[in-house]
Amino acid sequence: MIEFDLEYNSERELLIIPEYGRHVQKLVNHCIKLETKEERNKMANAIIDVMGNLQPHLRDVPDFKHKLWDQLFIMSDFKLDADSPYKTLTKEELKAKPEKLQYPKSASKYKFYGHNIQTMIDTALTWEEGELKEALIFTIANHMKKCYLNWNKDTVEDDIIFKHLSELSNNKINLTSKDETLSESKNLLRKKVTNKGKNVSKGKGKYGSGSKSNKPQRKR
Numbered sequence: 001m002i003e004f005d006l007e008y009n010s011e012r013e014l015l016i017i018p019e020y021g022r023h024v025q026k027l028v029n030h031c032i033k034l035e036t037k038e039e040r041n042k043m044a045n046a047i048i049d050v051m052g053n054l055q056p057h058l059r060d061v062p063d064f065k066h067k068l069w070d071q072l073f074i075m076s077d078f079k080l081d082a083d084s085p086y087k088t089l090t091k092e093e094l095k096a097k098p099e100k101l102q103y104p105k106s107a108s109k110y111k112f113y114g115h116n117i118q119t120m121i122d123t124a125l126t127w128e129e130g131e132l133k134e135a136l137i138f139t140i141a142n143h144m145k146k147c148y149l150n151w152n153k154d155t156v157e158d159d160i161i162f163k164h165l166s167e168l169s170n171n172k173i174n175l176t177s178k179d180e181t182l183s184e185s186k187n188l189l190r191k192k193v194t195n196k197g198k199n200v201s202k203g204k205g206k207y208g209s210g211s212k213s214n215k216p217q218r219k220r
Contacts, residue, residue: 016075020054028075037081044082047072110164112151113144121169137173138180141165146188158182 015025024047031043051068058064070089073080078091120140127133141161148156161182162175 016077017071020051020071020075024050024054025075028072028080031082032076032079037083040080040082044072044080044084110168113147113164113168117144117147118168121165121173125169125172137165137175138182141175142183142188145182145185149185149189155185 012022013025015022017025027043027047027050031040031047034040034043048065048068051071052059052064055068058067061067066086069084069086073084073089074094078089117140120143124133124136124140127136141158144165145156145158145161148161158181159176165173165175
């Protein structure tokens with residue numbers, strides 16, 4: 001009666017990096033046991049070549065060889081005494097936890113305006129007084145109104161937009177005393193269909209987009 005000495009995976013040593021397979025792991029284990037450093041260096045370089053052939057999709061990755069050497073030392077459980085052309089990775093460096101990243105906090109409580117609106121307002125505050133600055137401020141206000149309407153499909157009064165703009169500018173921009181009004185809600189959200197069936201916004205005017213003329217309208 002013939003008996004076979006079968007070896008099951010459940011009884012084998014766990015692979016440290018399974019992507020390279022058990023044969024590469026056995027080569028690494030054998031390399032560790034070689035007596036002279038010259039022999040270990042020679043075999044380590046041969047194993048690196050084999051690992052590179054098994055991962056051809058990584059050849060375009062920066063520091064490809066460096067990654068292979070790091071993986072070689074990881075598979076040896078950092079027991080391999082061989083000369084690497086790169087700084088040798090240590091177990092402590094591998095297990096070190098990255099620094100905790102601070103969760104980004106929104107600078108504004110009005111999140112529906114987006115993160116860039118504060119940058120736009122800060123930029124407007126650096127401009128010299130004049131028609132261009134006034135046009136930029138009303139463009140920002142119209143954009144805020146459009147963002148508000150996208151968040152709340154109902155309607156919004158200009159006074160609310162002016163109040164929010166004042167808060168976001170630290171009370172440096174005050175449009176409540178102006179005679180102009182912002183574009184109407186229906187014009188800000190209205191789109192037209194071209195002959196090709198594509199949706200495009202209405203033409204742009206001097207003070208923004210969304211109406212035939214986006215210049216601030218006088219209050220009646």
